Amino acid sequence: MLDQHTIDVVKSTIPLLESAGPALTTHFYQRMFEHNPELKDVFNLTHQHSGGQPLALFSAVAAYAKNIDNLAVLGSAVERIAHKHTGFLIKPEQYAIVGGHLLATLKELGGDAVTEEVLTAWGNAYGFLADIFINREAQLYLQTAQAQGGWEGTRRFVVQAKTPESSVITSFLLAPEDGQPVVEFTPGQYLSVSLEHEQLEFTEIRQYSLSDAPNGSTYRISVKREQGGKVSNLLHEHYQVGDIIDVVAPAGDFVLNTAAETPVVLLSAGVGLTPMKSMLNQLLSQSHTANITWVHACEDGAQHSFKQAIQAKRDVNTNLESYVWYRNPLATDLPAEDFDFEGTVELNKIAEHIVPNAQYYFCGPIGFMKAVKQQLLALNVPESQLHYEVFGPHADL
Numbered sequence: 013m014l015d016q017h018t019i020d021v022v023k024s025t026i027p028l029l030e031s032a033g034p035a036l037t038t039h040f041y042q043r044m045f046e047h048n049p050e051l052k053d054v055f056n057l058t059h060q061h062s063g064g065q066p067l068a069l070f071s072a073v074a075a076y077a078k079n080i081d082n083l084a085v086l087g088s089a090v091e092r093i094a095h096k097h098t099g100f101l102i103k104p105e106q107y108a109i110v111g112g113h114l115l116a117t118l119k120e121l122g123g124d125a126v127t128e129e130v131l132t133a134w135g136n137a138y139g140f141l142a143d144i145f146i147n148r149e150a151q152l153y154l155q156t157a158q159a160q161g162g163w164e165g166t167r168r169f170v171v172q173a174k175t176p177e178s179s180v181i182t183s184f185l186l187a188p189e190d191g192q193p194v195v196e197f198t199p200g201q202y203l204s205v206s207l208e209h210e211q212l213e214f215t216e217i218r219q220y221s222l223s224d225a226p227n228g229s230t231y232r233i234s235v236k237r238e239q240g241g242k243v244s245n246l247l248h249e250h251y252q253v254g255d256i257i258d259v260v261a262p263a264g265d266f267v268l269n270t271a272a273e274t275p276v277v278l279l280s281a282g283v284g285l286t287p288m289k290s291m292l293n294q295l296l297s298q299s300h301t302a303n304i305t306w307v308h309a310c311e312d313g314a315q316h317s318f319k320q321a322i323q324a325k326r327d328v329n330t331n332l333e334s335y336v337w338y339r340n341p342l343a344t345d346l347p348a349e350d351f352d353f354e355g356t357v358e359l360n361k362i363a364e365h366i367v368p369n370a371q372y373y374f375c376g377p378i379g380f381m382k383a384v385k386q387q388l389l390a391l392n393v394p395e396s397q398l399h400y401e402v403f404g405p406h407a408d409l
Contacts, residue, residue, distance in 0.1 A: 021133035099204035197262035284376030
């Protein structure tokens with residue numbers, strides 16, 4: 013445990029951190045990549061350029077300083093980040109590199125305010141937190157490696173099928189090249205793909221939600237083509253049936269966990285429907301007895317993925333209801349046939365399905381999820397029954 017003096021010194025630096033803001037972590041990343049360019053094969057450089065990752069790291073550092081005397085409140089964030097790290101195959105020795113650059117950044121930006129006492133305290137605090145992550149990640153790595161169909165590091169998978177789901181999303185069915193079983197996952201989790209290609213300057217790792225129920229032999233991811241996205245466009249344009257993709261085992265703490273007699277509401281926007289599709293398929297395969305409500309929002313019919321699949325499931329499962337919002341329907345989109353409502357999601361329009369004893373899972377753009385959360389709370393749903401996944405750098409709603 014950290015001693016009281018270390019805790020007091022770290023908390024005394026909170027004003028310094030807040031005055032520096034995200035410039036602190038922007039400097040940190042620039043410094044680290046300059047001195048350790050090999051880490052560019054680990055970090056998502058797109059998030060660096062957008063500013064999302066430095067902002068997320070600053071928020072995490074500030075939260076750690078503010079809660080260093082009550083780390084229990086950070087438990088869920090630690091678990092989520094640990095899962096993310098296993099998807100990037102983070103190694104214990106990399107924590108020492110990161111810690112060294114963090115302390116150097118504090119000294120370089122903090123000037124005389126960052127004394128040896130401050131550096132020692134932050135060094136101890138960082139080391140304590142690093143050990144928490146290292147130990148938890150070691151557990152996750154071992155758990156996956158020892159499970160039936162599990163593995164360490166990356167494993168070669170063959171693109172067995174490539175299926176366009178809409179104008180922007182394509183599914184990739186991946187089968188292990190060795191023909192052996194694959195480790196089970198829990199719907200809601202994601203798969204990490206590691207790509208090396210002549211069009212990429214560095215190895216790029218991306219995490220995509222699994223979009224089908226587990227079957228023990230294959231995985232399916234459904235990838236949105238992002239404007240300017242190096243990896244998503246590469247997958248859409250160049251990876252074909254028969255190509256090989258290196259894959260890291262499934263991870264993630266956003267998981268389906270509900271009893272058969274509990275109503276479930278699955279809410280998504282855009283590509284956020286991928287983990288919802290995995291959850292839905294699992295619920296139906298396990299003959300979930302309570303009501304299931306599927307809520308999806310997208311731009312228009314051209315961008316509506318899995319439309320026919322959901323409609324077909326609704327037709328044969330009496331406990332499944334689906335409601336779709338198109339923000340800007342096309343002239344060819346038919347109300348009551350292709351979609352139910354125009355505009356953005358308004359849950360009061362389906363209030364009869366928003367019941368306080370249901371479990372709610374939602375995923376999509378941050379704005380969508382904030383709106384959904386606010387609406388659910390306004391409809392008297394307990395916050396403990398809200399479960400969501402944030403794409404990209406970690407953030408809370």
